[in-house]
Amino acid sequence: MYEPxxxxxPQGKTRWSENGQWGDQVRDSSGGVYRDHHIPGTPPQMSAPRLPNAASPPRGGSSVIDELAEKNRQVWSDKGAGAVQQALGGMGTGGFVAILAGLAAMVFLFTIGSFVGAVALPIVAFVLYRKGTLRGVKLAVLGIVWFLCLATTLTTVDRFSGSGLPKEVEQAQAFLGLMGSDSISRICDEPYMTEQAKSAMAAKEQASDCAEAVGKIKQRLDESAFEDLSHLNMTKTDRGTYLLDDNPLGWREITISTQETYGILFHAIS
Structure with missing residues (x-):
């Protein structure tokens, strides 16, 4: 009879077995029990002797590893999330406001520091260079720091100043500038233009359809021309259309509007 x-x-571990199968409970040299899921594929032999002086594992019990895993799951459960919220609430309104104020101060100081660095670093570099104390690696490092400060300052200024142009004009400029890089299918197959606008563009390029018209535009314009189109000046008329400055496309007037999905829609081109 097979006794549990x-x-x-076969791995040399002291493992619990019963009913002719190896269990997942393993006993170490100190008598502690833990779970080991690397169960041998070979079942124990019925004649395999039991080891003496070894207590049976607790039925339905859990090892320390299982308990830690369960605690870890609880931390990231809804109870854990609630505990985090309770901990944040325990700091009080004053502490929470102090953290927000500290973060805002860091952003403000970083912005101001970038502006001051963009202005002051060239002056400092010029003075130190004249004195002969700023050469080689030091000069290169200072130049990199100044460039980063200048880039941060320009980005901040551009973000808060904005272009001042109507939204549909900005999107139309972006669309015209990207015509040189976008695929023909994206421009013609997606509703950036009404059928009327597509027909007008095809007629201007003496093409059979929108795709052929865009292909001809890409062939006769270089990258610099598309860059100019991305800054093309547009003047709104009383009719709600936009008059265009002289441009490589030869377009004089467009009717455009904004839409939520694609951003811009050309209604008419002349």
Whole structure:
């Protein structure tokens, strides 16, 4: 008869076995029990002797590893999220406001520091260079820092100043500038233009359809021309259309509007 008990498995571990199968509970040299899911594929032999002086594992019990895993799951459960919220609430309104104020101060100081660095670093570099104390690697490092400060300052100024142009004009400029890089299918197959606008563009390029018209535009314009189109000046008329400055496309007037999905829609081109 096969008796349950601790036996040495093929891996050399003291593993619990019963009903002719190895269990996942393993006993270490100090008598502690833990779970090991690397169960041997070879079942224990019925004649395999049980190891003496080994207590049976607790039925339905859990090892320390299982308990830690369960605690870890609880931390990231809804109870854990609630505990985090309770901890944040425990700091009080004053502490929460102090953290927000500290973050805002860091952003403000970083912005001001970038502006001051963009202005002051060239002056400092010029003075130190004249004195002969700023050469080689030091000069290169200072130049990199100044460039980063200048880039941050320009980005901040551009973000808060804005172009001042109507939204549909900005999107139309962006669309015209990207015509040179976008695929023909994206321009013609997606509703950036009404059928009327597509027909007008095809007629201007003496093409059979929108795709052929865009292909001809790409062939006769270079990258610099598309860059100019991305800054093309547009003047709104009383009719709601936009008059265009002289441009490589030869377009004189467009009717455009904004839309939520694609951003811009050309209604008419002349």
């Amino acid at each position: 008990g601790w036996r040495q498995d």
